[in-house]
Amino acid sequence: MVDCGSVMGNGGHHPRRLSGVKMNFRDSGYALTYLGLAGILFVSIIGLEYAPGLKPCTGGGCWGAPEAYRIIYLHVPFAWCSFLSFCVLFYGSLMWYLNRSEEAWIYFQSGSDLGLIFGLGVITSGPIWASAEWGVPWDWADMRLNSFGLLTAIAVFLVYSRQSQPDTQQNRDTLAAIGLFGFVLVPITAGATKWWQTTHPPHLVVESGDTVGMSPEIRTFLLISFGLMCILFTGLFLLSNKRYRLAAEVSSRKNEIDQEAIS
């Protein structure tokens, strides 16, 4: 088993602020999560009912399902936050190899959990939009869809393996290796629509101008949605880290009690 005793580094005194006086950035996870959730609910209501939609027909042709386009107001921020999650996962994996520290493993666990949640959001909402607009939920020739699907599958594998396998250093090494190599898919997925232009829309948000791509109103609302999603992401990341720190401390305390009982 991996020794979790080093995680707190405070001689066994757990870090909770019972007095509630001493606050730091880690404690802001609650506030950021509630603020982010409220923000995302706000975005959902506005996005579904009031945000600018598409003209059903333009010079380039008619949309199959113009209102389904509203899905992108959450779908795209979910996708970007999933990339942030995989960055956290990569950092945790790399730090685990460099330091073998419990703190690195906490980042790994939070990154894989968040990657799974945001990844699942993307690969469920994307096919819903695709089936409405393209008539098929999944295009097997589209590189971005397939690489993102693989990325989410890696997150599923990591979370499932963590929960089902014994928590040993060997298993952590194996999972961290998968986390490191899985990160290669992030730039591939991000650049896929530029390098392999198929059915998936290209970099509309980044490359839109006054005359090309999505309208400024749609892009502005999308960026507001991403900002609020980032607040939620940060809150969940901090809370997830807190959860795994507490879990490591509980495990460490139990080990100490067992050792004392034996001696």
Add this chain to the structure above:
Amino acid sequence: MSGITEAYIAYTIMLGLVIWFSRDVLTSILSLEDELEALSDEEVTASEEE
């Protein structure tokens, strides 16, 4: 077909995921804090008995 039904379904799934995950994390933190407190009490009782 405008696609608004599909939009509502997709929003429900995405919101459901983040709300479920937030709830799961918050519940876990509460239960781990309780467990930690119980372990601390256990340690205090054991040291008093000694």
